[in-house]
Amino acid sequence: MLDRLQYVKQRFDEISDLIIQPDVIADQKRYVQLNKEYKDLKALVEKREEYINLDGNIKEAKEILADGSDAEMVEMAKMQLEEAQERLPQLEEEIKFMLIPKDPEDAKNVMVEIRAGTGGDEASIFAGDLYRMYTKYCDSKGWRTSVVDVSEGTSGGFKEVVFEVSGEDVYGTLKYEAGVHRVQRVPQTETQGRVHTSAATVMVLPEAEEFDVQIDMNDVRIDYFCSSGPGGQSVNTTKSAVRLTHVPTGLVAQCQDQKSQHKNKDKALEVLRSRLYEQELAKKQAEDATKRNSQVSSGDRSAKIRTYNYAQGRITDHRIGLSIFDLDGFMNGNLHKMIDELQLVANTEKLKESEVF
Incomplete structure (x- = not known):
């Protein structure tokens, strides 16, 4: 999924540059189409950031649990891991629906x-x-x-x-x-x-x-x-x-x-x-x-x-x-x-x- 989202991020960055170009702004039809695509991709890019953060939180929590030297940190890591693992499948479903090609x-x-x-x-x-x-x-x-x-x-x-x-x-x-x-x-x-x-x-x-x-x-x-x-x-x-x-x-x-x-x-x-x-x-x-x-x-x-x-x-x-x-x-x-x-x-x-x- 991250590979697919990386392509989305690249396209989002490309459009971000395009919509400020004078020749694109002058072409009203293309400008409107690119702005619509920009808005759709922006929502996906935000989901991508949430996905990366969740994935990072899960890895970090697992490392703390594997170490086990700090009891207080272990307790916090358990809570962090539980929350992240509960949210991750929901987020994956949301991203899958958003990646369906739009009519x-x-x-x-x-x-x-x-x-x-x-x-x-x-x-x-x-x-x-x-x-x-x-x-x-x-x-x-x-x-x-x-x-x-x-x-x-x-x-x-x-x-x-x-x-x-x-x-x-x-x-x-x-x-x-x-x-x-x-x-x-x-x-x-x-x-x-x-x-x-x-x-x-x-x-x-x-x-x-x-x-x-x-x-x-x-x-x-x-x-x-x-x-x-x-x-x-x-x-x-x-x-x-x-x-x-x-x-x-x-x-x-x-x-x-x-x-x-x-x-x-x-x-x-x-x-x-x-x-x-x-x-x-x-x-x-x-x-x-x-x-x-x-x-x-x-x-x-x-x-x-x-x-x-x-x-x-x-x-x-x-x-x-x-x-x-x-x-x-x-x-x-x-x-x-x-x-x-x-x-x-x-x-x-x-x-x-x-x-x-």
Whole structure:
């Protein structure tokens, strides 16, 4: 392990020199990439220092115990050895996980799309609940969210809502939320007190940069229309809303949340680029899935991934068999335990496949 960490230290020192060079600072794309790598490696270098110190403490304690001439020092050495030997295996596991090659997509911002599925008005209300849950979770992470497009339900919630999330390692955290979410509860409109089952689909698309996906605007049909819903005097009076259709693939993206037509067009183009990028990414993930049987799905939008059971106050993730009995907290954005467990399972699988150890 120390040999592997020595390579990490050499690369860290190399990047430390590179990021202060004027030509690197002038190249914004390269500068951002190197800074991200610097931050990731810095955490590993700190773990390396802890590992070296622990290893040194174990050797020192064993030497004192072998000598045995000073009773007080022997007692201290026993405690030092016990603490170090207890911490060392934990540290080794932490380092192994950190050494797993990261998916380059994980650092990207995302477009999240929530669509009401089966269940009529109750499905729209549930889609609204999921939107509120995710925005609260994003707030707790210090991420920024902004609505791109929305279609409101007839009795509350959303038929569909698209929003952008930007921050640190957003896709790597939220990608496991993609799939079908099912809710079991008594709707407010239900007079007989019967439990209904409804569903909503969540899609998490990594935000594509221009250099990721090149769109020929000759392949795009642009339609302008009046905005609908809340928005003041401009609603239904000016054609500020924009719908883009990518003719070769049939993919559609629209935005009506911004006041200006130009801004709506830019936002719609971002969504379209992300959908095209996700389409290619989904193909790659499907190919990877045939190579390995991954327990945690991170993109299959047709897979039922989670059930929210209100009668029992329980959320169950079907991929890892984890149930959490804190529905109120969960719906108020406390997703941390669930997402941590999903990431742990995924990383454990990657570790099994890794040839590093």
